[in-house]
Amino acid sequence: MLQPTDQNKLKEEPFVSPVEADEEESIGPMQRCVLFNLDRETYGIDVSSIREVLRVGRIRTVPGADEKILGVINVRGVIVTVVDMRRMIDVPVSEITDRSRIIIVELDEERPVGLLVDNVMEVRDIPEKRIEPLGSSQEDNSRYIQGIAHYMEKVIILVDVFNLISDAE
Amino acid sequence: MDEEILQDFLVEAQDLLEQLNEQLVDLEQAPDDSDLLNAIFRAFHTIKGGAGFIGIKPLVEVCHRAENVFDKIRNGEMAYTPEVADVILKVYDTIQAIIERLAEGERDIEEDAVDPDLLKELDALFSGDAADEEGTGQDASAEAGGEATPAEVKLDLPPDWDPDEEITDEEFEMLLKMREEKLQQTQQQESGAGDAEVKLELPEGWDPDEEITDEEFEALLKMREEKLQQASGSGSDQQAAASSQAIESAPAQKQEEKTDTVAKPKDKPAEKKPAAKSADSGKSESGKGGAAHQPKQESTVRVDTKRLDEIMNLVGELVLVRNRLLTLRNGAEVDIEEISNAVSNLDHVTTDLQASVMKTRMQPVKKVFGRFPRVVRDLARKLGKEIELELRGEDTDLDKNLVEALADPLVHLVRNSVDHGIEPPEERVKAGKPRVGKIILAAEQEGDHILLSITDDGRGMDPEKLKRKAIEKGLIDEMTAQQMSDKEAFELIMAPGFSTAETISDISGRGVGMDVVKSMITRLNGSIEIDSVLGEGTQIKIRVPLTLAILPTLMVAFGDDSYSIPLTSVQEIFDYDPAHTNRIDGQMMVQLRERSIPLYFLKEWLAPDLAPAEDREENDKVVIVNVGGQRIGLVVEQVRGQEEVVIKPLGVMLQKLAGYAGATITGNGSIALILDLPGVLQRYQNMQQKGGHHVATH
Numbered sequence: 001m002l003q004p005t006d007q008n009k010l011k012e013e014p015f016v017s018p019v020e021a022d023e024e025e026s027i028g029p030m031q032r033c034v035l036f037n038l039d040r041e042t043y044g045i046d047v048s049s050i051r052e053v054l055r056v057g058r059i060r061t062v063p064g065a066d067e068k069i070l071g072v073i074n075v076r077g078v079i080v081t082v083v084d085m086r087r088m089i090d091v092p093v094s095e096i097t098d099r100s101r102i103i104i105v106e107l108d109e110e111r112p113v114g115l116l117v118d119n120v121m122e123v124r125d126i127p128e129k130r131i132e133p134l135g136s137s138q139e140d141n142s143r144y145i146q147g148i149a150h151y152m153e154k155v156i157i158l159v160d161v162f163n164l165i166s167d168a169e
Numbered sequence: 170m171d172e173e174i175l176q177d178f179l180v181e182a183q184d185l186l187e188q189l190n191e192q193l194v195d196l197e198q199a200p201d202d203s204d205l206l207n208a209i210f211r212a213f214h215t216i217k218g219g220a221g222f223i224g225i226k227p228l229v230e231v232c233h234r235a236e237n238v239f240d241k242i243r244n245g246e247m248a249y250t251p252e253v254a255d256v257i258l259k260v261y262d263t264i265q266a267i268i269e270r271l272a273e274g275e276r277d278i279e280e281d282a283v284d285p286d287l288l289k290e291l292d293a294l295f296s297g298d299a300a301d302e303e304g305t306g307q308d309a310s311a312e313a314g315g316e317a318t319p320a321e322v323k324l325d326l327p328p329d330w331d332p333d334e335e336i337t338d339e340e341f342e343m344l345l346k347m348r349e350e351k352l353q354q355t356q357q358q359e360s361g362a363g364d365a366e367v368k369l370e371l372p373e374g375w376d377p378d379e380e381i382t383d384e385e386f387e388a389l390l391k392m393r394e395e396k397l398q399q400a401s402g403s404g405s406d407q408q409a410a411a412s413s414q415a416i417e418s419a420p421a422q423k424q425e426e427k428t429d430t431v432a433k434p435k436d437k438p439a440e441k442k443p444a445a446k447s448a449d450s451g452k453s454e455s456g457k458g459g460a461a462h463q464p465k466q467e468s469t470v471r472v473d474t475k476r477l478d479e480i481m482n483l484v485g486e487l488v489l490v491r492n493r494l495l496t497l498r499n500g501a502e503v504d505i506e507e508i509s510n511a512v513s514n515l516d517h518v519t520t521d522l523q524a525s526v527m528k529t530r531m532q533p534v535k536k537v538f539g540r541f542p543r544v545v546r547d548l549a550r551k552l553g554k555e556i557e558l559e560l561r562g563e564d565t566d567l568d569k570n571l572v573e574a575l576a577d578p579l580v581h582l583v584r585n586s587v588d589h590g591i592e593p594p595e596e597r598v599k600a601g602k603p604r605v606g607k608i609i610l611a612a613e614q615e616g617d618h619i620l621l622s623i624t625d626d627g628r629g630m631d632p633e634k635l636k637r638k639a640i641e642k643g644l645i646d647e648m649t650a651q652q653m654s655d656k657e658a659f660e661l662i663m664a665p666g667f668s669t670a671e672t673i674s675d676i677s678g679r680g681v682g683m684d685v686v687k688s689m690i691t692r693l694n695g696s697i698e699i700d701s702v703l704g705e706g707t708q709i710k711i712r713v714p715l716t717l718a719i720l721p722t723l724m725v726a727f728g729d730d731s732y733s734i735p736l737t738s739v740q741e742i743f744d745y746d747p748a749h750t751n752r753i754d755g756q757m758m759v760q761l762r763e764r765s766i767p768l769y770f771l772k773e774w775l776a777p778d779l780a781p782a783e784d785r786e787e788n789d790k791v792v793i794v795n796v797g798g799q800r801i802g803l804v805v806e807q808v809r810g811q812e813e814v815v816i817k818p819l820g821v822m823l824q825k826l827a828g829y830a831g832a833t834i835t836g837n838g839s840i841a842l843i844l845d846l847p848g849v850l851q852r853y854q855n856m857q858q859k860g861g862h863h864v865a866t867h
Contacts, residue, residue: 077834
């Protein structure tokens with residue numbers, strides 16, 4: 001996923017992950033991800049497509065919109081659509097809590113989208129060799145999943161933001 | 170081709186062309202104005218220089234010839250007659266077309282971008298012969314060069330050939346074919362002579378990739394020009410001949426396909442071909458003055474550095490206020506007075522900043538007006554009318570997007586005035602009017618609106634005639650016609666399916682009617698008003714808001730959710746009284762001045778789950794809105810009043826959702842959705858018809 005130049009950059013300024021101990025693991029290209037939870041599972045999104053993470057304020061509903069869309073929020077003067085990640089990947093909908101966050105992702109500067117998630121955990125470098133691509137299944141929900149990483153005793157599902165946003169449009 | 174140099178050239182050329190457009194028409198009024206002549210000469214020269222440097226040969230060719238012609242004119246060796254003007258304006262169109270193609274990213278400008286006949290006409294002008302006859306062009310170049318240009322092709326026309334007669338498509342095709350064959354022959358004879366490039370002796374150590382200084386550039390241009398002169402001087406116009414031949418040899422068929430971007434073959438039987446004619450008129454409709462050929466919106470704006478400094482200064486102020494507020498926050502005790510000072514300062518700075526930023530989007534209306542002298546001139550000449558166009562208030566500023574959006578409707582209205590308004594000179598004289606008709610195009614700021622008016626002293630409109638026509642067309646009935654005021658009658662011309670011209674002329678009757686103009690203006694949240702006095706003239710007034718970004722709206726709310734209804738569609742508001750409503754065929758209606766108007770409850774559409782407010786009945790209001798000509802009543806709960814809002818696009822996945830024109834951020838930072846009433850109605854009426862909504866189950 002990452003361009004070679006990005007990899008170099010990452011090596012120059014390695015992320016200080018508290019659990020990063022295994023020498024061998026840190027060798028090779030890494031994918032830096034923001035990890036979050038949805039219904040007990042851990043997901044990751046590549047940091048390069050994330051603009052910011054926000055607490056959940058008031059979301060203005062838009063009558064008539066698709067049910068995946070929770071509404072719109074005002075991010076410093078820009079109207080941003082918020083989608084419910086739970087609905088996007090088809091897990092039971094839950095209440096918004098204090099730990100809920102909106103991750104603002106964007107592909108280019110023009111099209112930001114907010115993703116409502118249960119909570120945001122941490123930023124983590126994942127060795128690319130730990131990521132197993134999820135085949136080319138074109139089924140609805142797996143299209144949003146780029147791969148699965150088994151890392152640090154966790155199963156991390158990596159979200160394909162590009163497919164997610166383009167499909168939603 | 171160095172992209173950066175090319176872009177610089179394009180910007181410069183576009184500026185020059187914009188000026189040229191006006192200068193050329195002005196020149197016809199004052200053919201002896203030497204300042205004007207010099208300016209025009211310089212413009213062609215500058216474009217030629219730039220084109221030569223980036224290697225666009227056809228452009229160099231055509232500019233070079235135009236420059237020659239103007240050199241002669243400014244030296245008093247020939248006059249700028251309307252005939253010369255026709256040729257020069259064609260040159261202008263050709264240059265404009267090439268520049269546009271370059272601006273759109275095309276890089277291979279082929280030699281046929283310039284109509285070879287145009288070059289010949291220019292040569293003929295330069296060598297001192299009138300160029301309006303087909304044959305003369307040849308004679309002229311023969312005289313000039315000492316021998317006939319190899320590019321000239323004599324066709325073996327049938328003996329009964331009449332150049333003034335209409336020709337059929339087949340005949341035209343045949344002619345083209347004949348011409349092409351001839352050309353191929355000539356080309357074979359002259360093979361190898363097609364290269365008009367000039368080799369320059371560059372200084373040693375010359376690196377084409379390196380940046381060059383202005384002096385170096387000048388020197389290069391000079392070197393090149395000298396070389397060119399030598400080439401043409403020594404070889405008895407070999408150079409010119411060779412290059413024009415190369416141009417000629419391009420398939421004539423191509424010209425046909427490109428009629429809209431390329432100057433139309435002129436002084437050719439082809440002109441009589443109906444297809445060619447329509448292509449030409451299509452071109453002239455929008456192409457004259459470049460109106461139609463700007464499908465792409467300009468993506469850059471030029472801003473006065475003074476304005477930028479002003480903005481920078483205000484932003485500096487903004488930072489200061491922020492710092493002050495931060496200091497206050499960190500201070501030990503709350504100083505209300507200090508805070509309120511800082512906030513009022515912030516208020517001022519942001520207001521000024523908003524105004525300054527808005528100004529950078531403003532452009533003088535001159536940008537649209539600039540093309541009209543040309544539009545009027547060409548059309549008047551075509552129709553044999555004499556018309557003087559007066560422009561007023563050209564410096565009035567309005568939003569950049571509006572400037573672009575207004576171009577087409579205005580062109581249409583002005584053409585209408587020329588075509589239908591102003592009478593032919595004889596008719597005017599008979600009516601005791603001055604021979605020369607007058608059209609005034611004016612712009613002025615009127616509060617938060619711009620008023621544009623097109624006034625002519627032509628024949629005016631007859632309200633009775635308009636009414637009769639509307640009755641004939643079944644647009645209105647006899648009764649309505651009798652009750653109609655004159656003003657309402659004039660407005661009939663904007664009704665769809667109404668056209669005043671007895672025969673549809675190819676000037677104004679090309680499908681785009683006044684109804685389209687009206688809908689274009691309405692889309693800009695503007696209004697249009699017609700006044701006319703039979704025999705004295707017509708005035709059309711257009712009012713548009715200063716900017717498209719700000720919309721006056723009526724704020725309504727359901728619970729915490731507020732909505733904006735564009736004020737342009739709101740007609741009146743009154744208290745909701747169930748006693749004045751009834752149901753007709755399941756549809757709620759409200760009585761208003763003895764008329765029944767369909768009534769809808771917005772809340773049931775937009776907030777069906779919201780519990781009714783306590784004092785509901787008293788607060789409910791009926792808002793009468795006009796949606797596509799139909800009046801409907803909307804029941805709303807809380808009317809918050811009128812508010813000017815800044816329109817922001819809705820986020821992804823919502824932009825195509827029917828019913829919303831966008832969103833805006835209200836004073837308290839929350840979001841209000843801007844309703845698009847036609848969309849809202851369509852969506853919910855469909856829902857009702859399907860019976861899928863509880864409102865519909867009656």
